[in-house]
Amino acid sequence: MKTLKIITGLLFFAILISCSSDSGAASTDPVQGQWKLVNVSGTFAGINNNFPPGQITWHFNSITQTVTVINNNTDPNKWDVLETGVYNYQIIINPEPSSCSEIIKINGGDMGCFTVSDNTLLIDQSIADGFAVTLKH
Numbered sequence: 001m002k003t004l005k006i007i008t009g010l011l012f013f014a015i016l017i018s019c020s021s022d023s024g025a026a027s028t029d030p031v032q033g034q035w036k037l038v039n040v041s042g043t044f045a046g047i048n049n050n051f052p053p054g055q056i057t058w059h060f061n062s063i064t065q066t067v068t069v070i071n072n073n074t075d076p077n078k079w080d081v082l083e084t085g086v087y088n089y090q091i092i093i094n095p096e097p098s099s100c101s102e103i104i105k106i107n108g109g110d111m112g113c114f115t116v117s118d119n120t121l122l123i124d125q126s127i128a129d130g131f132a133v134t135l136k137h
Contacts, residue, residue, distance in 0.1 A: 029062035029091070030116040031104065035135035040079055042131040049078040056080055058135060065089060067106060081133055082106070099127050 037056035041048045051073065059068045071084045087107045091114075094103045100113030104123060111133075112125030119137040126132050 029060065031060040031089075031091070031114070031121055032062045033137065034059045035121050035137060037080065037133065037135050039134040040081055040131055041134075042126045042129075044129055047079055047131070049080070051078070051080065053136060058082070060089065079131075081131070100124075 035058045036053040037051050037058060038053055039048070039050050055072050057070045059070075060066075061068070065088055066086050067089045068086050069082045069084055071080055071082065073080045089104060089106045091102050091104050094100055094113065100115075102114065104111045104114045110125075111123050112130060113127075114121065114123045116122075121135040121137075123133040123135075
């Protein structure tokens with residue numbers, strides 16, 4: 001009987017210390033979910049390509065850390081960033097925080113700073129004469 005109490009006590013202790021203190025709240029990934037590419041602009045060439053909402057979708061999955069792109073653009077003259085496919089992504093702290101605190105990488109490539117506000121995801125690399133990508137929920 002004493003052995004049963006010790007085993008029960010150890011089991012209870014193991015369960016107690018394995019619980020986290022985050023109250024079960026899942027961390028939120030600001031880019032999680034489906035986004036519709038609506039504009040790509042910038043670069044030295046001064047591109048400004050608009051896309052109908054839904055023609056190109058990006059679905060970010062924070063669990064698998066992948067973005068699934070469905071690209072139905074048929075105009076070869078419009079630069080649309082990513083072809084249809086599944087890409088790894090990660091959000092990392094910007095090593096040069098003067099421009100922004102976090103950057104997003106897709107397939108290991110630095111896509112630039114990003115902000116999420118008012119159902120808009122803006123990925124901005126224009127500080128380096130790159131592009132700005134606007135996606136809407």
